[in-house]
Amino acid sequence: MSKIKLAARAGKTDISGIRKVFDLAAGLKNPINLSIGQPDFDVPETIRQKACEAINGKLNSYTPTQGRADLLAALNAKHGNNYQSGEMIITSAVSGGLNLSFLALLDEGDEVLIPDPYFVMYKQLALMMGAKPVYYDTYPDWKLPLEKIESLITSKTKAIVIGSPSNPTGVVYSADELKALATILDKHDIIAISDEIYDIFCYDQEFASIADYYRDRTLLLKGFSKSHAMTGWRLGYAAGPKELVQTMAKFQQFTFVCAPSIAQYAGLEALNVDMGKYVAEYKLKRDKIYNGLIGHGYTVEKPGGAFYIFPQVPWGTDEEFVAKCIENQLLVIPGSVFSEKHTHFRISYAASEETIERGLEVLGKLVKQ
Ligand SMILES: Cc1ncc(COP(=O)(O)O)c(C=O)c1O
Numbered sequence: 001m002s003k004i005k006l007a008a009r010a011g012k013t014d015i016s017g018i019r020k021v022f023d024l025a026a027g028l029k030n031p032i033n034l035s036i037g038q039p040d041f042d043v044p045e046t047i048r049q050k051a052c053e054a055i056n057g058k059l060n061s062y063t064p065t066q067g068r069a070d071l072l073a074a075l076n077a078k079h080g081n082n083y084q085s086g087e088m089i090i091t092s093a094v095s096g097g098l099n100l101s102f103l104a105l106l107d108e109g110d111e112v113l114i115p116d117p118y119f120v121m122y123k124q125l126a127l128m129m130g131a132k133p134v135y136y137d138t139y140p141d142w143k144l145p146l147e148k149i150e151s152l153i154t155s156k157t158k159a160i161v162i163g164s165p166s167n168p169t170g171v172v173y174s175a176d177e178l179k180a181l182a183t184i185l186d187k188h189d190i191i192a193i194s195d196e197i198y199d200i201f202c203y204d205q206e207f208a209s210i211a212d213y214y215r216d217r218t219l220l221l222k223g224f225s226k227s228h229a230m231t232g233w234r235l236g237y238a239a240g241p242k243e244l245v246q247t248m249a250k251f252q253q254f255t256f257v258c259a260p261s262i263a264q265y266a267g268l269e270a271l272n273v274d275m276g277k278y279v280a281e282y283k284l285k286r287d288k289i290y291n292g293l294i295g296h297g298y299t300v301e302k303p304g305g306a307f308y309i310f311p312q313v314p315w316g317t318d319e320e321f322v323a324k325c326i327e328n329q330l331l332v333i334p335g336s337v338f339s340e341k342h343t344h345f346r347i348s349y350a351a352s353e354e355t356i357e358r359g360l361e362v363l364g365k366l367v368k369q
Pocket residue numbers: 037092093094095096119163166167195197223224225231235236
């Protein structure tokens with residue numbers, strides 16, 4: 001049989017490196033799993049009940065492309081009614097928002113500024129669009145490198161992606177850093193795509209958004225996957241300049257059609273549920289993993305948010321070190337899945353205390369080759 005003639009973009013994108021780790025780990029009997037990018041708690045009960053109510057109440061059809069009007073209104077109220085009609089759209093989670101915004105903004109050859117380390121989708125989506133990801137290196141402390149960012153801007157730069165709190169580093173940007181970035185972006189007329197999916201997981205300072213300083217050219221991307229453990233429900237939203245959001249709505253018509261109707265109905269309830277106790281638990285887990293790593297002699301920045309920590313590998317490359325971890329039943333992710341460098345690894349502490357303790361024990365043993 002002749003070979004299938006796939007599109008050129010198929011060759012430009014790689015399968016997720018995280019999947020490769022899962023393949024390696026498939027044979028493990030009792031793995032210590034610190035690789036998972038989702039909360040280890042379940043969707044709160046009242047939200048689950050609302051989803052059942054939606055199904056049983058026959059709310060199973062399409063919603064408007066833009067999303068349910070009552071959910072849009074409730075979300076806008078959360079933002080102090082800062083958005084006018086047409087400036088917000090319910091998306092199939094933040095992935096949906098990223099896809100639609102990249103489709104709406106990036107042409108072949110355009111440049112998009114992406115942090116390194118990055119969430120995998122930023123790079124792969126840019127490549128799928130034929131755009132060029134230009135990395136702003138945030139090593140070794142993950143802070144926003146303002147001068148570097150400005151020096152990377154060219155006439156082809158359309159947008160910058162900002163992720164705070166970040167996957168994989170857990171860094172949280174301060175209001176002052178974001179204000180300074182807004183001044184640079186304003187000078188060069190660059191759109192900010194602000195991925196705020198981990199916004200509730202901030203442990204040491206209040207969450208800050210660049211939208212507060214750069215309202216007219218920021219696209220906010222928010223979601224329920226991490227904050228409410230609704231990863232499989234595919235619910236999120238985007239808010240920003242009308243022209244951009246309406247273009248995303250046009251593309252939504254021909255791609256996702258609408259975000260899942262059941263999740264949208266339940267999302268209304270999610271807005272009433274206080275997730276504070278879960279965040280407090282994750283703060284304790286953050287402290288446990290950070291103190292444990294420092295105690296074992298790892299070089300690592302204390303993450304201010306999300307549920308990841310990104311230490312330097314103590315020896316070898318990230319792949320060599322992670323292969324050794326997996327030999328010892330410990331699942332973590334090589335840093336190069338999220339970076340152009342091979343020097344770090346990602347731990348997710350969205351796991352039970354016992355799992356974190358078992359993981360630290362292995363890491364203590366492996367710190368010396
Ligand atoms: C930084 C970041 N953005 C976006 C996503 C996509 O999440 P979802 O599509 O479930 O909203 C993830 C998921 O891991 C993430 O870590």
